[in-house]
Amino acid sequence: MGSVIELTKHLVQMNTINPPGDEEACARFLGNILEKAKFSVSLHPFGEKRASLVARIGGNSTKKPLCITGHIDTVPLGATAWTKDPFSGETDAGRLFGRGTSDMKCGVAAFVTAAIELSDRLSGTPGLELVITAGEEVGCQGAFDLVRQQGALGRAGAVLVGEPTSNFPFVGHKGAYWLTAKTSGVTAHGSMPNLGENAVYRAAKAITALENFKFSNPPHEMMGQATLNVGMVHGGLNINSVPDEAAISIDIRSVPTSKHKDVRDQLQKCMGHDVELETFIDLESIYSEPDTPWIQTVFDLVQPYLGYRPEAKVATYFTDAAALTPAYGSPPTLILGPGEASMAHQTDEYCVLDRVEASVDMYKDIISDWCEI
Numbered sequence: 351m352g353s354v355i356e357l358t359k360h361l362v363q364m365n366t367i368n369p370p371g372d373e374e375a376c377a378r379f380l381g382n383i384l385e386k387a388k389f390s391v392s393l394h395p396f397g398e399k400r401a402s403l404v405a406r407i408g409g410n411s412t413k414k415p416l417c418i419t420g421h422i423d424t425v426p427l428g429a430t431a432w433t434k435d436p437f438s439g440e441t442d443a444g445r446l447f448g449r450g451t452s453d454m455k456c457g458v459a460a461f462v463t464a465a466i467e468l469s470d471r472l473s474g475t476p477g478l479e480l481v482i483t484a485g486e487e488v489g490c491q492g493a494f495d496l497v498r499q500q501g502a503l504g505r506a507g508a509v510l511v512g513e514p515t516s517n518f519p520f521v522g523h524k525g526a527y528w529l530t531a532k533t534s535g536v537t538a539h540g541s542m543p544n545l546g547e548n549a550v551y552r553a554a555k556a557i558t559a560l561e562n563f564k565f566s567n568p569p570h571e572m573m574g575q576a577t578l579n580v581g582m583v584h585g586g587l588n589i590n591s592v593p594d595e596a597a598i599s600i601d602i603r604s605v606p607t608s609k610h611k612d613v614r615d616q617l618q619k620c621m622g623h624d625v626e627l628e629t630f631i632d633l634e635s636i637y638s639e640p641d642t643p644w645i646q647t648v649f650d651l652v653q654p655y656l657g658y659r660p661e662a663k664v665a666t667y668f669t670d671a672a673a674l675t676p677a678y679g680s681p682p683t684l685i686l687g688p689g690e691a692s693m694a695h696q697t698d699e700y701c702v703l704d705r706v707e708a709s710v711d712m713y714k715d716i717i718s719d720w721c722e723i
Contacts, residue, residue: 368425373485374399384462408721415477417510425487428697447699453695468718477721503674509681509682518656520664521684522638522664524604527613556598583599638684688702
């Protein structure tokens with residue numbers, strides 16, 4: 351298989367920008383190397399040229415497996431020109447460059463490498479369930495697709511998400527609740543606005559209400575209060591017509607004390623019932639109590655790699671845990687991976703070679719502890 355750096359390079363050289371995704375070839379490649387290491391592998395199609403992968407090894411009746419998960423789709427390159435080829439896997443000054451290096455192909459390469467290096471010792475142990483998903487970047491679509499498929503997922507006693515954290519363990523992340531608020535009106539000629547009803551004016555009133563919106567839930571002890579941002583506004587077809595439709599895009603990052611149904615009810619009351627709300631991403635937050643025994647054990651295990659014992663922190667971005675953790679019965683969940691969160695979605699994205707190599711040993715320690723080998 352080669353080194354974790356070579357595997358990361360190979361994954362980066364596969365263009366899996368989402369949309370359209372095209373993750374199937376990458377999933378098949380990982381499935382083949384896992385099968386050679388005696389994993390039981392299943393590929394789960396997710397649209398044309400798209401697929402997620404579930405790989406299992408070990409398993410016994412006394413303890414559930416450890417799930418380790420990551421996604422293989424990436425975001426687009428953006429408008430700014432790259433100084434490095436985004437699909438070459440070029441290395442320079444201790445860094446590996448390319449789209450998806452930190453978010454999160456280096457994390458996938460690291461936990462796959464760790465799992466393969468331990469595979470000969472995992473028979474008869476609680477074992478592993480590796481879940482490698484398509485479609486994470488646009489609302490965890492691939493993970494939710496696996497949840498919906500009968501028998502696609504097995505069991506898990508804990509979930510480890512390899513998203514970029516610079517090898518620091520996070521005990522949760524905020525949720526994402528994205529809505530479109532629509533207002534309607536009656537069109538008319540722009541020279542006779544009195545004959546119409548202006549949907550943009552109604553949208554403006556709704557935006558003013560949102561600017562002053564206050565969440566009614568108490569702040570979370572670690573994540574604080576939920577946040578709301580109006581990210582886009584659209585309305586009207588041309589300058590000389592009264593617009594009969596307008597749309598407001600609302601980005602809410604929720605916390606465990608702000609349930610989405612309650613937030614929706616509050617928003618509707620705030621803006622008025624003549625505003626129509628449509629949901630297009632609905633991912634609840636994830637949080638595990640830091641004093642959970644497994645989480646404390648992982649804190650101990652990563653201390654040598656960090657040079658200090660970590661204190662509990664949370665991530666602002668969402669992960670596939672929003673879909674997978676509830677599906678597994680809400681076991682303790684950590685986000686822990688070698689990528690640099692500051693590089694996610696950036697031009698000239700990179701990961702740090704030393705951190706990626708260290709994460710293989712870190713994952714091996716976590717797997718060995720869980721499987722008692």
